[in-house]
Every structure is written in structure tokens, then in C-alpha cells.
Amino acid sequence: MARRNDHAPDELRRLAREAAGAVAREEGLRGLTVRRVAERIGYTPGTLYNLFANLDDLIVHVNGDTLDRLDAALKAAGASLPAERRARLVDAYFDFVEADPLLWSLLFEHRLPAGAELPDWYKATLDRLIDNVVAALAPLMEAWPSPEARRMTVVALWAALHGISTLAVSRKLTLVAAVPPRALGHLLVERMIAAGPAPASPPPVTLS
Amino acid sequence: MARRNDHAPDELRRLAREAAGAVAREEGLRGLTVRRVAERIGYTPGTLYNLFANLDDLIVHVNGDTLDRLDAALKAAGASLPAERRARLVDAYFDFVEADPLLWSLLFEHRLPAGAELPDWYKATLDRLIDNVVAALAPLMEAWPSPEARRMTVVALWAALHGISTLAVSRKLTLVAAVPPRALGHLLVERMIAAGPAPASPPPVTLS
DNA sequence: CGCATTTATTGAACGTCGTTTAATTCGGTA
DNA sequence: TACCGAATTAAACGACGTTCAATAAATGCG
Numbered sequence: 001m002a003r004r005n006d007h008a009p010d011e012l013r014r015l016a017r018e019a020a021g022a023v024a025r026e027e028g029l030r031g032l033t034v035r036r037v038a039e040r041i042g043y044t045p046g047t048l049y050n051l052f053a054n055l056d057d058l059i060v061h062v063n064g065d066t067l068d069r070l071d072a073a074l075k076a077a078g079a080s081l082p083a084e085r086r087a088r089l090v091d092a093y094f095d096f097v098e099a100d101p102l103l104w105s106l107l108f109e110h111r112l113p114a115g116a117e118l119p120d121w122y123k124a125t126l127d128r129l130i131d132n133v134v135a136a137l138a139p140l141m142e143a144w145p146s147p148e149a150r151r152m153t154v155v156a157l158w159a160a161l162h163g164i165s166t167l168a169v170s171r172k173l174t175l176v177a178a179v180p181p182r183a184l185g186h187l188l189v190e191r192m193i194a195a196g197p198a199p200a201s202p203p204p205v206t207l208s
Numbered sequence: 209m210a211r212r213n214d215h216a217p218d219e220l221r222r223l224a225r226e227a228a229g230a231v232a233r234e235e236g237l238r239g240l241t242v243r244r245v246a247e248r249i250g251y252t253p254g255t256l257y258n259l260f261a262n263l264d265d266l267i268v269h270v271n272g273d274t275l276d277r278l279d280a281a282l283k284a285a286g287a288s289l290p291a292e293r294r295a296r297l298v299d300a301y302f303d304f305v306e307a308d309p310l311l312w313s314l315l316f317e318h319r320l321p322a323g324a325e326l327p328d329w330y331k332a333t334l335d336r337l338i339d340n341v342v343a344a345l346a347p348l349m350e351a352w353p354s355p356e357a358r359r360m361t362v363v364a365l366w367a368a369l370h371g372i373s374t375l376a377v378s379r380k381l382t383l384v385a386a387v388p389p390r391a392l393g394h395l396l397v398e399r400m401i402a403a404g405p406a407p408a409s410p411p412p413v414t415l416s
Numbered sequence: 417c418g419c420a421t422t423t424a425t426t427g428a429a430c431g432t433c434g435t436t437t438a439a440t441t442c443g444g445t446a
Numbered sequence: 447t448a449c450c451g452a453a454t455t456a457a458a459c460g461a462c463g464t465t466c467a468a469t470a471a472a473t474g475c476g
Contacts, residue, residue, distance in 0.1 A: 009453095030321060034434060044455055045434080055434065109317060111378050113238060123383045130384050155385040156372070156392040163371020164364070170319055175331045176338050177363040184364040192399055217424090242463060252426055253463080263463065419476080426469070433462065440455070446448090 013051045013061075015041050020062045021103060028102040029109045032059070056112055063107050064125055070096050071129045078136030085136060090189050093161055094182040101169045108166050130154060141193055153192060160188050221259045221269075223249045228270045229311060236310040237317045240267070264320055271315050272333055278304050279337045286344030293344060298397050301369055302390040309377045316374050338362060349401055361400060368396050 007015060019040040024032050034055050038045045052058040070093075077092035078085060097104045112118065134147070134154045144150045167173040168181035177184075215223060227248040232240050242263050246253045260266040278301075285300035286293060305312045320326065342355070342362045352358045375381040376389035385392075 028319070028322075030319070033432085035432085046436085046456080047454060049435070050453070105319070108374065108378070108380075109319060111236070111238070111313070111317060114236075118379070118383065126380070126383050152385060152387055152392070153395070155381075155387065156368075156395050158384070159371040159375050159381065159392060160364075160368030160396060161371070162375060163367040163369070166316065166374070167367050167370060170316070171326070172316075172334070173363075173367065175326065175334050176366070177360060179360055179363065184360070184367060187360070187364050188368060188396070188400070192396070241461080243461080254427080254465085255425060257464070258424070417476100420474085422471100422473070424469105424471080426467105428465105428467090430465085431463095434460100436457105436459080438455100438457090440453105442453075443451095445450080 009051065012041075012043075012047075016048060016051055016058065017061050017065055020058055021065065024062060024106045025100050025103040029059075029106055032106070034058075056110075056116065059106065059110050060112070060118065060122060062103075063110065064122055066103060066107055067122075067125045067129060071125070071132060074129070074136075075132055078132065082139045086140060086189055086193065087186060089133065089136065090161070090182060090185045094165065094185060097165045097169065105166060105169045108162065130158060133158070137193060157189055157192055161185050164188075217259065220249075220251075220255075224256060224259055224266065225269050225273055228266055229273065232270060232314045233308050233311040237267075237314055240314070242266075264318075264324065267314065267318050268320070268326065268330060270311075271318065272330055274311060274315055275330075275333045275337060279333070279340060282337070282344075283340055286340065290347045294348060294397055294401065295394060297341065297344065298369070298390060298393045302373065302393060305373045305377065313374060313377045316370065338366060341366070345401065365397055365400055369393050372396075 016037060020032060020037045023036050023040065032055075034045045034048055037058070038048055048055075048058065052061065073092050073096045074089060077088040080088045130151070134151050137154060138150060141150045141153070144153070164173065164181050164184050173179075173181060173184075224245060228240060228245045231244050231248065240263075242253045242256055245266070246256055256263075256266065260269065281300050281304045282297060285296040288296045338359070342359050345362060346355075346358060349358045349361070352361065372381065372389050372392050381387075381389060381392075
């Protein structure tokens, strides 16, 4: 039995989030159960209910951690030379997704039950992430009429990349095209924010 | 107790798919249980295992039905005048999604367990759908160098719209931008396949 | 028509799940 | 040392997916 002073509550919460992340990484949402997480940190299921409201709450925290790590990865890529920043950001995004596909898909596979809402800190994390990308891309989007227009385009791209990555992770993209997911990502981002006088007609990348 | 000859096996399978769809429409994946579907068609859970391999199999069939209905909706929109076809297709897509958000999200929320693969008929359904959209958009994409390039762009857009719609349905899009989802869809599609001499710099739609 | 065979359907059971709660066990304090 | 409060547990509940022997009904056969 785990002794009372083995871990301070906050440390225990962190341990639980990491254990849950590890389970998700290995077995996905389907294998992510309260009992498995508890066993992994050497406690019984009941203890997790002292740390989190329920399993949904724990999963939201794991997803928050994932968003934080993605934010860090994109921030690093956004520090590259402006000329290659678009491509670097796309590659960083897909590198991150492909490093732990099941942990990534936990982000979008999990849905809160009917009445529940995502907590405010989650919204703040997501906002921070989008803001950082907008800031990194701003030099390439000077022709946009306003910051709001810039943000709208970045949000559209964020959603689009998310669509590509989740279809890829769930193997529903290869059903429909034998193209590396990140090639689709580059295609979308290049065409959406290419600042130069790119003629709109032919797609810039053809890919074998 | 349901009598043996109340329904032929195929009819019973159809009833079960419809009942499962109705449950998903009302309660989403979380509420979609074998017992609830069985109760709805007046049989016991065991009977469903004579008709489908398991719950995953039933869900894949429900999703196949959804794809078929989307295909029909897009085909109708694709029959419009070429000039307005882009916008009509996007609107048809979002009309379809918003008509039954929970049934729609079943398409992408559900993932097969580790070893399992999607059946061939599912791949065929998806292929048919993409092919129809490519055919409808072909007149607008004559500048593309090849049918493969056209298809790649359409697949990218298919994935992008999927990303927008699932983020919207799971209320993760409004967290990040107060923009109607279909406005993002129009933005993406216009910029990706606008055939005319659209300058690449400023986004064509600004939206209040 | 009556009986045997086949087959759809059931009911009960198994193990697992999320969650709750009363009981227990421990560390800190007097 | 004895107590108190807090962390932890064990056990239980209802619901879940799934299996399977038992049962009921329809069919085929004499």
C-alpha cells in the first residue's frame, strides 16, 4: 500500500497525468482506464478520485499537457528564418503528431459528456498556442488587412492540419490517397499564406 | 419476445443500423450501447451478435450509411452551375454536418481496436465519394496538371473540412475563434481552387 | 397431420468498467 | 502514548461488451 507521505498531492497529480499519458501512448483511449492508471502509479482507483473529479477530468489534463508540449515544439520551429518558417512549422507539427500518434489522437478522440464544458485554463492554453503561431507567421502575412484576418486564416489552417493528422492517425487517409500526410499539410499552408504572387491556378506541389 | 419471422435477416440488420444511428444522433458515441440498440428494436443484446460481429462492426456499418447519405447530398450540390459549385458543395457539406452533429462525429470519433482494419466496402464507399467531388470540381480545376494533382487537392480539402467540422462539433473551434465554421470552409476552398487570378496575398473573405 | 430437425432468440453468466462510500491506516500533534 | 485528521483502501453498485447453453419457433419429412 502506498504510504501517505510518498508524494505530495501536486506531485501525485503529476505522476497520474504522466502515467495516464503513458497508457494512452501505448494503448490509446480504449485502453486508458482508471484501474490501469492507478496500478501504474502504485495506488488504488479510489485515490485518483482524490486528485481528479473523474476520468474525463484526468484526460483533459493529459491533453492540456500535450498542447503545452506542442506549443513548445512550434515555438522552436517558429524561431527559424522567416523564409523557411512556413515549412518548418508544418514539419514540426507532423513530427510532433507522428512521435506519439495515439497520445495525439487522445486530444480529439476524447469528448466530454453532454453537459460538461472544457475548463477555462484549457481554452487559455489553446489560445496561447494559436497566438504564438499567428505571431510567428505575421511577417509572412503582412498583406492581410488586419490581425483578425490573420488569426482567422491561422485558425482555418490549424483546423485543416488537425483534420489531416487525425485522418492519418486513424488510417482513414491512406484509404483515399497514397500521399504522405505532411505533403497535404504543406500544400494547404503554402497555398493559403504564400505571400508572393503565386498564381492561383496550378497547385505548387505535385509530388511524384 | 420477438418472433422468429418478424423480420428477414437483412431487414433486421437494416433496422439495427437505423436504431443505432438514432441512438448516436441523440446521445453520441458515449450512449451507443448494444443493450440500448437491442431494446430499441425489441430484441435482446444477443440477437445483435447474430447480425454483426460486435459493436464495432455495427458502428462501422452505421458510418457507412452516413457516408452514403453525404455522397448523395454532395452529388445534388455538385449538379449546380459550375460558377457556384464550390460554394454549393461547401454549404452542402456543412448543412449535412449540422443536421446531425452527433451522428456525424460518430464517423471520426470511433476508432477500431488495435489490430482491426476497416473493411474493403468502406474504402470503396469513401473512394466513390471523393471521386464524385473530384468529378464535380474538375471543370473548375482545368489548370491542374493532372487528375492525380486534382485528386490530391480535393483530398487535402476533404481532410481540412473534416478538421473544421469535428472541431466545431466538439466545441473546440469556438474556443479559439468566434467564426462560423462554414466561413472557414469557404475560405479554405476558395483559396485552394479559385481558378481566377486571385492574388495570393490578402485573404478574399474578411467576415465582419 | 405429427414428429424431428434446424435455427433464431433468449437468459444468464463472466469479467471489466467508472464511480461512490464506509472503513481503515497512517503521520502529525499533544 | 493516545488521539485526530487526512490519505488510502476495499468493497460494492450498476452498466458495459460478449459468450453460450437452453429454449422457442419455423421448417422439412414421414
